[in-house]
Amino acid sequence: MSVDTTLPVLTPDDFASDQDVRWCPGCGDYSILKQMKVALAAIGVPREQTVFVSGIGCSSRFPYYMNTYGIHSIHGRAPAVATGLKVSRPELSVWVITGDGDALSIGGNHLMHAIRRNLDINIILFNNRIYGLTKGQYSPTSVLGQVTKSTPMGVVDNPLSPLSVAIGCEATFVARSVDVYAKHLVDTLQRAAAHKGTSFVEVYQNCSVFNDGAWDYATDKSSKSDTVLELTHGKPLIFGANKDKGIRLNGTLPEVVTLGQGVREDDLLFHDAHTPEPTLAYLLSRMRQPDFPEPIGVFRDVQAPCYEDGIARQIDDARQARGPGDLQRLFASGETWTVE
């Protein structure tokens, strides 16, 4: 008797759950949901091996809409929930879905520790630079001066760069994409999934109700070639509609230069996603509009040991050294005495 070992081919639709999707019309989350289904279908991990874990926020409703296993947890704690799951079930494919408020404000501590432990999980941060679910307060990524419900006179705290935070924690895979860049996003998600270790992906996401147009400069067809720079490993940093602008290092600082006027391609900064040193990735994460084009794509992709493997290895080592746990022997260890 022959056994069919081929996996059933999954389509994006197979990943749709039976729940109504209830985001606002025009929300960037729809596109991310769609591209995630496309990416997962292509990756080919069985649905039952995939778990989505989220915190709280509009974006964190995501697990309900995926026909996989899922946990919609509490505000900011998704990385910790994912840690417990991944440590006890390393074979599962674990995705953390979080928002800028969820990940960087209330959950900052957990995010930092999940990243530095380098669990083999994928963290996807939907950045709309606002608190959506609580209806429009500023978030840790909102820009200075931004007027929101809780800052009628403008934001006075400095915004965080999610990628700088992740790189500061020495994330082994760091990337950025944009909700409406369908193909780029699918590709980025697939590369994140392929990475062994924590993948941290920031996705620029439009909140059509409370922060509409925050990323217009990156999505507007007329401006995006000047405001966005697509990173490719081993390639120089070039951008602009005519591919005539580049980034050059001046000492330790980047500067925008125009090719041709005494500047050759070789003078430009070349992207190296695989260098063990996080300095270059950090420098790229600091490039911000309006002074610089904002890089998208993979900033950093390096190998490092994973936390859950370390734990599993210690268990193996302990078993090698001492044999499997024997309760009776353990209980009778140390000083004992017998009462007749």
Place this chain on the structure above:
Amino acid sequence: MATTTGPSKSVVELSSATVRFCGDSGDGMQLAGSQMTLTSALVGNDVATFPDFPAEIRAPRGKKFGVSGFQIHFASKDIYTPGDQVDALVAMNPAALVTNLTDLVPGGVLIVNADEFNKNNLRLAECATNPLEDNSLANYQLFSVDMTRLTRAAVEDLGLGVKESDRCRNFFAMGLVFWLYDRPLEPTLRYIDDKFGKKPAIAEANRRALTAGYNYGETTDAFVSQYRVEKAKLPAGKYKNITGNQATAYGLLAAANRSGCELFFAGYPITPASDILHELSRHKNFGVRTFQAEDEIAAVTSLIGAAYGGAMAVTASSGPGIALKAEGAALAVMTELPLIIINVQRGGPSTGLPTKTEQADLLQAMFGRNGECPLAILAPRSPADCFEIVQEAWEIAVNFMTPVMVLSDGYLANGSEPWRIPDVSTLSKIAVEHPPGPQNGSLFYPYLRNEKLARPWAIPGTPGLMHRIGGIEKQDKTGSISYDPKNHQHMVDTRANKIAGIAQHLPLQTVDGPERGRLLVLSWGGTYGACQTAVRDALERGLSVAHCHLRYLNPLPRNLGEILRSYDRVLVPELNRGQLRLLVRSEFLVDCQGLNKVQGKPFTVKELSRQIDQMLG
């Protein structure tokens, strides 16, 4: 060896004795106490201990607030407490003497390190005159011993510095007490080999100091008699001395073994719970995955992930940490996942008295979460009982798909007693079911309930059972998000009924003493020993009193109301301001009187006896 020569002085037989070592927090008093405990247990006594230490790691030397003590009660009969009063006190300096003397019985043995009673130390201890000289100790058998000088002399030629030599003084004190109570030195000598084997000079110094102390008792004329406490008649079996925290860790390993689940333990260090994490971390070969989380919130939420994945997920903390875990505990209640949250209670509120015991988190356990959020609550009654209670907790958790809170306390966690080692082969299985996958194409309902109202524990990796859980209200059966008012009422009621229903599966509550009478003493948790001793004592004196001790606090045993109504009066002694009393009154409309103490210390038997006598007088 001194121990083999046998006693040369007169020997007084005692049925029990209580000894306390006290000194500076750096003097090694905890070690002295635990060695004395171990040795007493090994000679066959029943033992109960009370380690008591300051929150400061190394308080300034000589000050009263830096005194660390360890009390051991050992007996030839069953005992349940570390003893109210001390028969023999070892004080390593004036501060230790003045802070501990009130607990020494009149005529009791008082051994002091006379070398430390100098001007400076007397000043630090706020003594106007030297108690060794001002006749204030006339009521005690005072043995003023130059321990520093004698210890230095014993280790003289080993090439140690003064500091290192002086660090052996606790072994001298131990040796002397071991002689006084006719205990063998061998277990401590083995300990020294084990602990200091890699530092031969230190090992030798400690050996010599120990022996010197022993020989000092034997040879000086100061001590005229030795004491002896015979073996206790404990049930037959193999024993070891165990602390509550160690018993908790062992119980968790046993529960994982009995249920076939992988143990996942997450914690964030906090006194007095940390030892559970330490103990489990040493046993990786049992497959236990320990996770020192970044904070208590991460610890409890990591359990949600681990439990969803099918692991036996456990965390332990103390009051402040449990406060942080509240939101995560509520998510576990909402997602109906089995996990164990251990609260080793300490003095509160806030940071409170980190190294002292209290029972004041019962209401936090009951109500310290938002919404209608019931979970099961259990409390161990003695150090060894921690072993049983966490296994029961896990059985309830998986049977009912609920988080279970275990209320231990600092007194149980650090205290120790003989533990009869169970025969592992006789431990029954704890049945755990994970649905295998959809049967003949039927739909999977993640919130379909069984007769216990538990939902199925379907785990990732199982084809066809994909489902989502979370903190938003779910429609019963399907698990879809639901804001339907009727469904919410139904779910709130169902979660409450599920917890209440656990009572049907718990043993009926029993009492110690007559089934009806004038007074019932109702207790829970770590006060068991003192209450038990006081009630038995009152019964022997012919009083109409019984003792009812609760292990199950939520739900309460189903016959408790009946029991409460069988006595004229009810006394609820607690190390809080009346938390169980509040619950019992509101639940059963039975009046109760409280005996409440919040001093960071356990009850003495005398305090309870006095109250019982007063209420029956």
